[in-house]
Amino acid sequence: MTTTSSPPFVLPTAQAQTSIDRAAILHSGNAGVIVERVGQLRAEFRSEARQFARELSEYLNTNYAGIITVFVYEETFGTKDRLHWLMHLKSLHAYETLIEMGSRDAGWRDIIMRQRIDPARGGGTWDRMFLDGELHETVLIPSAFGMYGTSDETPDSVRTTDGAATFTVPTAQLQTDVPVEDQLNSATCGILMHRTGELRYEFRAEGRAFARALCESWNRALAGHATIYLYEEAFGRSDRIHHFIHLKSLSSYYTLMGVRAMSDPATREVFTRQWIPEEKGGGGWERMFVQSSLSDLSLTPQHWGMYATKTER
Template sequence: MTATSSPPLVLPTAQDQTAARGALLHSGNAGVVVERVGQLRAEFRSEGRQFARELAEYLNTHYADIISVFVYEETFGTKDRLHWLMHLKSLHAYEQLIRMGTADEGWRDIILRERIPAERGGGAWDRLFLDGALHETVLIPSTFGMYGTSESTPDSVTAEDGAATFVVPTAQLQTDVPVEQQLNSTTCGILMHRVAELKYEYRAEGRAFARALCESWNRVLAGHATIYLYEEAFGQSDRIHHFIHLKSLSSYYTLMGVRATSDPATREVFTRQWISDEKGGGGWDRMFVQGSLCDLALTPQHWGMYATKAGA
């Protein structure tokens, strides 16, 4: 018998969720990324996904100049837990969106509409989710000098109305890999979210390591993965976030291969002594709170996932 292999399964990416045309905001060009997580009730798993996609598409088509929103599911983790990634131009854009609650009738219709049939108890979107399960994390692309991690004033600080203002470069500028060769939250097959908490005494060294890791891997993984680094704007201080954009789930093997390679340039980031002798010396493993590194894989949501009903 001759062994044959099945053709690779190509799943839709997040950009396929929207009919919006023109430039989309994504993890590479957004000034702010807000991750909203919600746990659906199992009995309303289809209705909840329909609501999530409808809400995202309304923003994508009516506020395309300031926000792009996409929905993801946990590849491995808690089932029926949805993740919205809201890509905003800036925090100013979020202030504009706050007005929707009272001024945008289309938005209010989506929020107030009955989504559960009477024979199942009736109700709007609030019945679709577990109480207290909605949670948001605000992420800003990391750049050198943020949060006092530089001994000198970085070039990204400008004067505005007499006060110093930090201008945050977008994440796609963290690497010298050409933008057209980078993967992002709209084009990747899997988005791996890695979270880690730095020890306060090594907060500057830890960020330097995290950025060096991004640049090293971005160069060697071009075409397979792209990695960006973010900071929490409101939340746990010195908790950093990597978005590792994989072309597909099997690209994880390539990531493993890079980590295991004996290539000196690749391994140097992990073997370098990042901590000065004055602080006791040491490598990257001393800079993080033990047990704080955590990975989560997200798959762009598409209709029919996990035997759920498609949208109207």
């Protein structure tokens, strides 16, 4: 008797959500700005809402390539039916292009205004699919030395234009010396962990220096398994920093645990170093953060077939 078995399921990465050439994709490593939009779906319209989210994202990806790339994620562990869009923009200038799109792009308006809910279920457009007041956005910009007192000298990224100093933000993939081709990002990772923490104001510079050192230590130790980038919250709570921890797969979390547990001198030194100068009372990284402000959220790239969405593709 012959038995057959199905091949193991491999979770598609976010780059599989779009048809554009991979070289044209903007992601967490090469984007100048990331807008994270979060919305809570109504359970009764969970399938229609996901199809709307993916259709709108792909419209932006294909019609505004080089300006924006949008991926959709589910919360791996957390609140069910809460969607996360990561909108990767070339710069804040690109966002102005999207504002113009809202009033002039007929294709975009068609997607927004289309009747998506079966008349037997009351009919309606996308707005019926989400809970009122539950759509919110966070704007993230890659962290760069020179911001918030992290450098004693004016960095090379500062330019003078029309008599005013302008800061050119380096992309996140430049935060590490790991080769770009060996880095994971929001397009290629299997799981994206979003870690947030709020720094105490008096240690805002030391906290950022620690966060960057921790990223680089882990990036070197976890090459091929995980890549970590650091971002600032542009419009929101001051001194709240964001780490994107890109894992190759969910089981890569065990590798992350291994790095935490091993006695590698370079990794341990980052955690044991006295980051705070004596004139501020001295101390390690644990004094820098507001108590209980560190939190993690795990995101999985959305894929067809989840929650009764269509399976063709």
